[in-house]
Amino acid sequence: MATPVVPVVSQAPSATDPAVYAEYEPKWASYPTDAQGWLERAREVATVLSVDAAAREKANKSPKAEVTLLKHSGLLKVLGPKKYGGGEQSWSVGYKVIREVAKGDGSIGMLLGYHLLWSRTAHVVGNDEQAERFQKLIIENNYYVGGAVNPRDNDLKITYDDTTITFNGFKNFTTGAAVSDLVVLEGAIHDRPEEHIFAFVPTAQAGIQFHYNWDNVGLRLTESGSAKIEGISAPWADALGWDAATKKPDPAVLGIPFPALLLPTNFYLGIALGALDFAKKYTTTSTRAWPYGGDNKEKATDEFYILSTYGNFFAHLRAAEALTDQAGAEADRIYGTYQDNRSAFPIEERGEWAELVASVKVVTTDVGLRVTAGVFEVTGSRATASKVGLDRFWRDIRTHTLHDPVAYKNRELGRYVLLGEHPEPTWYT
Secondary structure, three states, rough: OOOOOOOOOOOOOOOOOOHOOHHHHHHHOOOOOOHHHHHHHHHHHHHHHHOOHHHHHHHEEEEEHHHHHHHHHHHHHHHOOHHHHOOOOOOOHHHHHHHHHHHHHHHHHHHHHHHHHHHHHHHHOHHHHHHHHHHHHOOOOHHOOOEOOOOOOOOOEEEEEEEEEEEEEEEOOOOHHHHOEEEEEEEEEEEEEEEEEEEEEEEOOOEEEOOOOOOOOOOOOOOHHHHEEEEEEEEEEHHHEEOOOEEEOHHHHHHOOOOOOOOHHHHHHHHHHHHHHHHHHHHHOOOOOOOOOOOOOOOOHHHHHHHHHHHHHHHHHHHHHHHHHHHHHHHHHHHHHHHOOOOOOHHHHHHHHHHHHHHHHHHHHHHHHHHHHHHHHHOHHHHHHHOOOOOOHHHHHHHHHHHOHHHHHHHHHHHHHHHHOOOOOOOOO
16 A cells, blocks of 8 residues: 655644654664563653643644654554564553553643554454554554544545445544544445445545644644545455455454453543642642641641642552553453454453443543542642643543543443443444
8 A cells, every 4th residue: 555645735734843852763763672661661752741741732733743753762563563563562561551651741642542543443343454464554664543533423425436435524533643644534335324434544645634623622732623535545455344345344344343442541541640740749849838727837748638639649540550450451361362263252251341441431530530630739829820731631631531421431330230231332332
């Protein structure tokens, strides 16, 4: 699949300069060889990003430099096969890598997380040949993969002939796509709207017109704005999970609901952990003790309520990490057991997995929102200054948690507890 040399119709009004991270290309030229090495690389990236995260977030420029930094680090390849130059790590390691990067910058943690999801799309909804072919393409070229995927809407229509499928329409959200090399398009067959097709296409095409209109309260550097799609074609062989001969979904692939990939929970958790660490540094260096409490202390770090609040936040985040890591281990087991034999994946196990993922979503949402809002209580009024940037943690979590409302996960879990029901497979389970 060669990237066509065609003009890009729309350009971002402004973007960060990849040259600011040039020093890291030679510094990180050698990739880690084990899980701990990859986690340490992720921490290094988070440290780099955290230095000016508040200023970059306020500037709200297209994150070309930040994606370049991810490319230099090798983190885009952490899950890829070694034979193509990847790290060949498990999903549980990938989740922790996302978490670490999100501690330094929630937007870039999200961009990395969604890249890892999109880059492995063919492993979930594609056949074996497609999965292998696209891994080779993505990993060997160190491509960043974005997505124009929202199965809730049928706003991108697909027409087709004997050789190609063609996308036309609109996407309200295209996370990371505007700074990507490849983009995953998802659309509905024009006369069969219940049937959706996913396909990788090169991003730099005249028919993909980004509107650069993402200006929300949080996750401001994720390029999640809308796009117009006109006449973008792919061969039937690239229609993930479809039989190119019959022009029908392959039941051996798409007839089996394979598990979700547990991405949001990890960058929620990373953002919350990052908020606690940021607040801790602020409290220990800048927060003043309250002089009118009746049990006055010389330092804020001696205040009972400050110590108690930090301890409580830490305990709940530790519990959330344990639950999230449990889900990561289960993801490794499921993919290791059934990736090459999806038909053997029992519906009961699929249901139990869905409920574990839902539990993590509920817990990380509740704890994340509580911690990122509550840290102001232990940092003080001066911590609300715009230049401090403490508010970005709450805004980031608040923005994404509305994407898949947690109330429905609570209801889903309630039906599981009271009635023993597993959720019906949907795009969000």
